[in-house]
Amino acid sequence: MIKTITNTTFTIGAISVLNFVLITLVSNFLLKEGVTEMGLIVLGISFIVMISNLVGGSSLVYLASRESLFTLLVVSYSWAIVSSILMGAVLYIFNLVPSEYIFWVILIGFLECIFSIHNQIYIGKEDMKTHNSLKLFHKIIQVLLFIIIGISIHNFILSLVISYLILLLFSFYKMAQLNDYYQVNEPKKVFLKAFKYGFQIQSSNIIQLINYRFLYFIIEKSMGSVLGIFIVAVQLAESLWIPSKALAIIQYGKVANEKKEENKKSLSLKFMKLSFIATLVLTIILLLIPDSFILFVFGKSISGTKPIILALSIGVISISVAQSFSHYLSGKGLYFYLFRASAIGLVTLLISSAFLFTDYQLIGAGLATSLSYLASTIYLGKSFMKESNSKLKDFLINKSEFKSLISLFKIN
Numbered sequence: 001m002i003k004t005i006t007n008t009t010f011t012i013g014a015i016s017v018l019n020f021v022l023i024t025l026v027s028n029f030l031l032k033e034g035v036t037e038m039g040l041i042v043l044g045i046s047f048i049v050m051i052s053n054l055v056g057g058s059s060l061v062y063l064a065s066r067e068s069l070f071t072l073l074v075v076s077y078s079w080a081i082v083s084s085i086l087m088g089a090v091l092y093i094f095n096l097v098p099s100e101y102i103f104w105v106i107l108i109g110f111l112e113c114i115f116s117i118h119n120q121i122y123i124g125k126e127d128m129k130t131h132n133s134l135k136l137f138h139k140i141i142q143v144l145l146f147i148i149i150g151i152s153i154h155n156f157i158l159s160l161v162i163s164y165l166i167l168l169l170f171s172f173y174k175m176a177q178l179n180d181y182y183q184v185n186e187p188k189k190v191f192l193k194a195f196k197y198g199f200q201i202q203s204s205n206i207i208q209l210i211n212y213r214f215l216y217f218i219i220e221k222s223m224g225s226v227l228g229i230f231i232v233a234v235q236l237a238e239s240l241w242i243p244s245k246a247l248a249i250i251q252y253g254k255v256a257n258e259k260k261e262e263n264k265k266s267l268s269l270k271f272m273k274l275s276f277i278a279t280l281v282l283t284i285i286l287l288l289i290p291d292s293f294i295l296f297v298f299g300k301s302i303s304g305t306k307p308i309i310l311a312l313s314i315g316v317i318s319i320s321v322a323q324s325f326s327h328y329l330s331g332k333g334l335y336f337y338l339f340r341a342s343a344i345g346l347v348t349l350l351i352s353s354a355f356l357f358t359d360y361q362l363i364g365a366g367l368a369t370s371l372s373y374l375a376s377t378i379y380l381g382k383s384f385m386k387e388s389n390s391k392l393k394d395f396l397i398n399k400s401e402f403k404s405l406i407s408l409f410k411i412n
Helices: 002-029 031-056 058-063 069-093 099-124 128-149 153-178 187-256 261-288 291-298 305-331 335-388 399-408
Strands: none
Touching (some): 002 128, 002 187, 002 291, 058 099, 058 187, 069 099, 069 153, 099 128, 099 153, 187 335, 261 305, 291 305, 305 335
């Protein structure tokens, strides 16, 4: 398991670095206007995939070993087509992505849906090597193509299409190897089962995506290409989640194999504290980086990111803590807590941004985002305390806990 965790952690880190390279290239060559267009295109694709994941997401992990694989693929592919068309229509009608790119957003969204469906199957079949390799090589091919064919928004789109097509050819081959027979069995029953299970998980993820990115649309409509500055600040701030995401993977593996409830609680608390400390330290380091260095890396058009990062910092640290709470609750099948937390965050965002964004613009948007994350985290923390019978004093850190935490990573 340690090897799998290490490979997965490496994949997350490597993909984050490659995304950093992408946004650095765009900000330097295409300025904040290019970052704005790229951000809206990626966000549009994300919404398509989120809707597709109601059927073709986490539910496939659970059903991959329980239902006919071919039936799961047919049902998931069909829903991916519906999701791409319906969500594409919403994006077009409300002008949420640049109109000249709407066809490409729908096409790439569909390709990513298929890619995501396959990856969920690999997880369900415990083939993490293929899962990690496909995700990493897709990003490597995309970045290399983007550099080779030329840095422009059109070529950014082209690199996405080509990289997905290349990886999907291999992925379809792997799927064919996993299939033992090609017959659709009770597709309606399988669809309803996948949707029911997927809705419990994905509904909170959809609302959370709105929490993360709703202000993108508001900033773009009211302030135009200034959105590019906010996107860079958000990307820098969210890069601080790499340690907490890696820790969440380790936590999930250990908690899933732990039978005693008290040990699950103890592990979750320890990982929560370590995640908090790691993110806090990295946040301080990021805030200490001089503006001149950020301008050197991203270009002179991306100025004024530091105050926005500072405004986002409380929220970023909050989410790093919330991940441990959400993994504990979802591990017990208590998905309604995650949905409520996301809804509380969204309401907080809508109310606070109405005042803060008007008065403080991008900094206000950062503050509103932080308040949203903080509200969700507080609710998840209270829910964790209720379900695990924890007390506030359990959140305090002591030296002995650090020693036991280190022992978790020792390989016997």
